Amino acid sequence: MTTLRRFRQVKLSKVKVLKREDYTPDLMLMWVEKPEGYTFKAGQYCTIGIDGIERAYSISSAPYEDSLELFVELVHPEEGGVLTPKLWELEVGDSVTIRPRPKGIFTFDPKYSSQLLVATVTGVVPYVSFLRQYLHDGMSGHRFFVLMGASYHDEFIYDGELRRLEAEHPDLVTFVPTVSRPNDPLNGEWKGEAGRVNTLLDKYVAEFGLGPENTLVYACGHPGMIESVKEIMLPEGYEVKEERFWKED
Ligand SMILES: Cc1cc2nc3c(=O)[nH]c(=O)nc-3n(C[C@H](O)[C@H](O)[C@H](O)COP(=O)(O)OP(=O)(O)OC[C@H]3O[C@@H](n4cnc5c(N)ncnc54)[C@H](O)[C@@H]3O)c2cc1C
Known part of the structure; x- marks a missing residue:
């Protein structure tokens, strides 16, 4: 009532x-x-x-x-x-x-100098907002690593903006898009990374030189991806923030 x-x-x-x-x-x-x-x-x-x-x-x-x-x-x-x-x-x-007020606690936490932002398709949305506001505010001292997965390359949508930010601010933004169906004819011209985004975590955490003491992991979008990111990163001592867009049946 x-x-x-x-x-x-x-x-x-x-x-x-x-x-x-x-x-x-x-x-x-x-x-x-x-x-x-x-x-x-x-x-x-x-x-x-x-x-x-x-x-x-x-x-x-x-x-x-x-x-x-x-x-x-x-x-x-x-x-x-x-x-x-x-x-x-x-x-x-x-x-x-x-509704009159926004909600949510999936927000940028400046305490960590490295921000590992993992997304599937629409899950990239909060990260676009983080980066736009960060640059608008003239902030510095952080690094943003955006790992983004989709089935098909035409689902990235914000790839143009993220690639531009990476080119303009190489010390701030690193963007890695990956397609999970590289052999599908619809991805025929794709030359980038392949595999589900969660399966690439180990590789890129090592490549970026990240550690749990100064890195916050964010996972947004597909609930299965989020579970997998937590299974991989929590035992390594990382803190993981999550935003699920839907529940898995
Ligand atoms: C905090 C939060 C933020 C969200 N942000 C976004 C966003 O930025 N963009 C966006 O598109 N959606 C977002 N969503 C999901 C959105 O709220 C809706 O659930 C979605 O748009 C589907 O709405 P619907 O009414 O058509 O179907 P619903 O009645 O919401 O859902 C129908 C069924 O589809 C499933 N479902 C919902 N979304 C998806 C999906 N993307 N893929 C596969 N199955 C799905 C549901 O679990 C349910 O079984 C967000 C959800 C939450 C909780």
Whole structure:
């Protein structure tokens, strides 16, 4: 009853879709208005909805930016998707609801000089926000190692931005994208790393010269990947922060 009452008291605002970019049939970036006074920390998520159906979306824009940028994967109705098929119908100028406050503790922890950021597909979102805000704030003294996995190379989406940051700030950003299906014809032109991102941890931890005393590990996205990262890194003494986007059945 208490929960229900609290739920009813949440005052939702309506925000307009400002821009939309479709990258594959199942992956899009969407920018929505940031409500007046909406403040968040890089790595937090917003809760948006349509017709009373609400879901969480990590925010890839940085707190200093004017709008909320979201990277959304379509879960088809036959796979159980409810809100995302509705999001796919949206056009610029349409509205979604948004809860008044962001949530989440999957935020940048500056205590560690090395930040190992592991993601699958949309799980890269919090890291994009970390890096944009970090550079905007003119911070220094940290290194960010982004290890990013996807089945197909066209699912990276933020690879252009991450490669540019790596080129412009080689002492700050290292970006390693990997495809888990290198032999699939759709990855025919892929020349980069291959294998599931969790299976490459040992290799890259050694290559980057990381140790648990000054490295924080973040894992975001696929729940199976997160479990595997924890199984590999926790026994080595690393602290692992996690954000699961869904539960495995
Ligand atoms: C903290 C948090 C942050 C999130 N951030 C993002 C984000 O940045 N981008 C994003 O696309 N999603 C994100 N999600 C997932 C999002 O909230 C929705 O669950 C997702 O968009 C599917 O919504 P839906 O209503 O269509 O399906 P739901 O009713 O939410 O889920 C239907 C079924 O699909 C499963 N499922 C949900 N997402 C996926 C997926 N990507 N792949 C495979 N199965 C899935 C669910 O476990 C469930 O079994 C986040 C979730 C959480 C908890």
